[in-house]
Amino acid sequence: MRPRAETVRLEGHAKQAIETGRNRLILAGCLMALAFTAVGVRVVELSALRDHNEPGVATVSPDARLAVGRADIVDRNGLLVATSLRTPSLYADPQEVLDAEDAAFRLSTVLPGINPAETAVKLASDRRFVWLKRNLTPREQQEVNSLGIPGLHFQDEWKRIYPQGSLTAHVVGFTDVDDRGIAGVESSFDDVLRGGREPLRLSIDLRVQHIVREEVARQIATFNAIGGAGVVMDVETGETVALVSLPDFDPNIPGRMDPDALFNRATLGVYEMGSTFKIFNTAMALDSGTATMRSGYDATHPIRISRFTINDDHAKARWLSVPEIFKYxxxxxSVKMALDVGTEGQKAFMAKLGMLREIAIELPERGRPMVPSPWRPINTMTIAFGHGLSVSPMHLVSGVASVINGGIRYSATLLATDIPARGERVVSEKTSHSMRQLMRLVVEEGTGRKADTPGYLVGGKTGTAEKAGGRGGYRQKSLISSFVAAFPMQAPRFVVLIMVDEPKGTKETFGYATGGWVAAPAVSRVIARSAPLLGVAPVDPESPEIRRDLMIELPAEGGKRLASF
Structure with a gap:
């Protein structure tokens, strides 16, 4: 038996051990309670108090893994013109940054465009989230990581990429930093592209687009012009095969775009298109029945009205047949033909062609025609030869396609279609056939000879218009020089327009800067280069069938009547 004193001592040790264990359990419980409290506070902060616009890291669901950003945009042959790539964006939690000024300086050494002073202010703020730079390259992300600055984080975002660069700039447009479309079809189809999986297929053919851009740029450089535009349209569907406006821009580098380069001369700019409007004036007279191919008008003397005088640039000073009026x-x-139709008839015809409202094409950049109000007889006279009514080059192309394709107007479109388009008749088949003959005559014998392209039976019309100036006048040395053509004229498939803005004459053109010298040669080159790509085979223009179809017999010089044919 143990002594009583030893027993008491052992019981004391046991009580002390029990007390120590209990204290440790209480301490452990308190620590666990604190930990759970901290986690709970953090959950509340993230779910209820934090700004939901800030990026966060979350478990990626199967559906999210399938997301591909905006849908691709492709040309009519499936070639890529716009796509989306995942890129890292850099943001910071200023509360975690230890030294704002040092961090800002170090970031500026690896990220171009970072302003150290502005970034330091951001990093020293009391906010929990600030963007520092969006859409970094992999190399930039690696270099930022290597700096080892606490408080910096990355968030994956989508960046829009344009593999064709400036080639399709005015058609495709571009997106902002948040991947929202703000120009071109990127804007027009923003909702479709943001929620789509299938590519958006355009009517543009990149091969033809490249040819047109190259030829327009060549004429701008040759004639020291300020800009230009080019359009190719399928007359049977209204599909736009090429649409170019120069100067243009690279949508891959937003923020470096010149305002003039952003301006779409093909669809947003509106101009008095000069003598190309004689296509519409002549078709109007023929279709209304006030003139026929055998009709003639006295063009011996200029027309004087009020303080204005209307002259002929290539004056014959005699009676002219309708084909001669068009040819020369x-x-x-043209004025006398328009007056026979009358002001109301002219206005109705222009409305039917779509010349009095915005062109119905899938771009936000569309110009509203400048229409005379009131529309008086003097306006009827000037519109007859392409002044007093301003339209976009796309208006002109669409109208010409309607006149020469058999007389059916199709809506201009930038989307490829496999379904035959539905149109509305604007002129009779007979009028359409007569206009094909007249346009071919201009290229064979008139002002458009330089547009002739062996094997492709080109027909067209020149246009040279002075640009409007201040106080209702015109600037004589500021021209819009254009040529609009169709081919092949025995069965038209495509319309081509080249327009050059403010060209200057050269030694080779004897100082002239008219549509026949400036735009017609470019049209010829575009057709020669693109026709094989578009599946148009060359033909023999001297074949009896074609000669019979397109032949026009003109009266002898000085005659007042058109010979029978």
């Missing part, structure tokens, strides 16, 4: 681009004859 007679302003006097």
């Amino acid at each position: 681009s007679s302003n006097i004859g």
Whole structure:
């Protein structure tokens, strides 16, 4: 038996051990309670108090793994013109940054465009989230990581990439930093592209687009012009095969875009298109029945009205037949044809062609025509030869396609279609056939000879218009020089327009900067290069069938009547 004193001592040790264990359990419980409290506070902060616009890291669901950003945009042949790539963006939690000024300086050494002073202010703020730079390259992300600065984080975002660069700039447009479309079809189809999986297929053919851009740029450089535009349209569907406006821009580098380069001359700019409007004036007269191919008008003397005088640039000073008025681009004859139709008839015809409202094409950049109000007889006279009514080049192309394709107007479109388009009749088949003959005559014998392209039976019309100036006048040395053509004229498939803005004459053109010298040669080159790509085979223009279809017999010089044919 143990002594009583030893027993008491052992019981004391046991009580002390029990007390120590209990204290440790209480301490452990308190620590666990504190930990759970901290986690709970953090959950509340993230779910209820934090700004939901800030990026966060979350478990990626199977659906999210399938997300591909905006849908691709492709040309009519499936070639890529716009796509989306995942890129890291850099943001910071200023509360975690130890030294704002040092961090800002170090970031500026590896990230171009970072302003150290502005970044230091951001990093020293009391916010929990600030963007520092969006859409970094992999190399930039690696270099930022290597700095080892606490408080910096990355968030994956989508960046829009344009593999064709400036080639399709005015058609495709671009997106902002948040991947929202703000120009071109990126804007027009923003909702479709943001929620789509299938590529958006355009009517543009990149091969033809490249040819047109190259030829327009060549004429701008040759004639020291300020800009230009080019359009190719399928006359049977209204599909736009090429649409170019120069100067243009690279949508891959937003923020470096010149305002002039952003301006779409093909669809947003509106101009008085000069003598190309004689296509519409002549079709109007023929279709209304006030003139026939055998009709003639006295173009001996200029027309004087009020303080204005209407002359012919290539004056013959005699009676001219309708084909001669078109061939020689007679302003006097065109005015008299328009007056026979009348002001109301002219206005109704222009409305039917779509010349009095915005062109229905899938771009936000569309110009509203400048229409005379009130529409008086003097306006009827000037519109007859392409002044007093301003439209976009796309208006002109769409109208010409309607006149020469058999007389059916199709809506201009930038989307490829496999379904035959539905159109509305604007002129009779007979009028359409006569206009094909007249346009071919201009290229064979008139002001458009330089547009002739062996094997492709080109027909067209020149246009040279002075640009409007201040106080209702015109700037004589500021021209819009254009040529609009169709081919092949025995069965038209495509319309081509080249327009050059403010060209200057050269030694080779004897100082002239008219549509026949400036735009017609470019049209010829575009057709020669693109026709094989578009599946248009060359033909023999001297074949009896074609000669019979397109032949026009003109009266002898000085005659007042058109010979029978």
